[in-house]
Amino acid sequence: MVVKAVRGFSDILPEEILTWRKVEEEARRVLEAFGFREIRIPVLERTELFARSIGGETDIVQKEMYSFLDRGGDSVTLRPEATASIARAYIEHRLYSRDPEVRLYFIGPMFRYERPQKGRLRQFHQINAEVFGVAHPMVDAEVMALLVLLLSRCGLTEHELQINSLGCPRCREGFRETLKAFLEERTRKLCQDCLRRKERNPLRVFDCKVKGCQEVMEEAPLLEDHLCDECKDHFLQVRSYLEELKVPYSVNPRMVRGLDYYTKTAFEVVAKGLGAQKAVAAGGRYDNLIAELGGPEVPGIGFAIGVERLLLVIPSLPPPPPPLLFIATLGDEAERIAFRWCYELKASGITAAMDHRRRSLKSQLRRADKLEIPYVAIIGEEEISSGKVILRDMRQGSQQNIPLDTFVQEIRERLGPSVHEAL
């Protein structure tokens, strides 16, 4: 094999497809029941969109984007996430003028130039859901509740919803400075990465894994205690509405965000068995994003589910079923007849198969057995002259004769639509 798939880009093989479909179908079912409508956004956007929404200083924008100049000289980027694009579409098509509340979802691949590891690829898939136009904390709780519901429907059992409040630009800026000052006094105890974080995004020091840093952060001031009245009240209400819906959650005061646009509520669903990349879904409120992108003052909230990560922790479905009937042939004429029968059966929705390699009857049966095909028809010169075809039940090992000239009709009646829907 000379040419292989590009690093971090993977094929999804037929045996995995049913599990993928189940997740996507559950997502559509649940989201549509909650009033979300599907939107499809382009793979490519102007680089500027992501620089402005995600934040020009974030790692995603700095070093993880697939960006290039197109032939017209414009800088474009394969989307590293969907929220920015959905927000762009919302503004561009003035969807806010149709109804004050707009709910959208999207399923598709994202691209980030990162080093692959468990639960992390360069092309990966997300299920995104966004609500535009409502600032009320009820919506925060509803979105989290439906996320948990959706994940459980997909078969995710061991998971935990963690929530936090990131505050608004006003209170967060103040806290940033407070925290930075706190860190300045303990620089000797911080790791190299955290010294860098201290400058770029001091909140990130909270989720450093180095012991020394964690010890320092035990005593660090918490954002919780520095929220403005509005943010504090919002967070309390979100919690009370989650309780109203009986959604279990825990507050994680150290949870922070890598994207700049988040405000107030942030949440994650973490699962066991995922290694270091243990968040299967994450989201939050972004009340200033639409305005920052040039739209009206409209609040928003949403989440993204990492589909590959979810697939790692839910049971997989069995592969697609084999054909229903295999036609084994002996001789040229039999092969020709079987060829026609297979076509006619498949055209009416019955999956049939045959072998075109002129193998012995034994090897044809062996193949049918290996493929777990439940019925095998046998046709050779004897059957052609007697006008009777053998139909063998592979599970029971029994067989009977059926008339050659009404074969297709006979098979349709016996094995037809109860198993496979007609085309």
Next chain:
RNA sequence: GUGAGUGUAGCUCAGUGGGCGAGAGCGCUGGACUGUGGCUCCAGAGGUCGGGGGUUCGAAGCCCCUCACUCACCCCA
């Protein structure tokens, strides 16, 4: 971008004080059963031992470089 660990048949893996024409199980093909699957037995096909260079009489095993995969860091779904 950083670090560690792995690359031997289609798959899962044995094989290092350097000496093998390179093995096993499963899978594949054929036969025993010349037109009847599964079980059993027999036979066969299939390998640039990731790639390149070096050391050596001799390298799958040692040295250097390189590529790929995996996990972790960074970051994140």
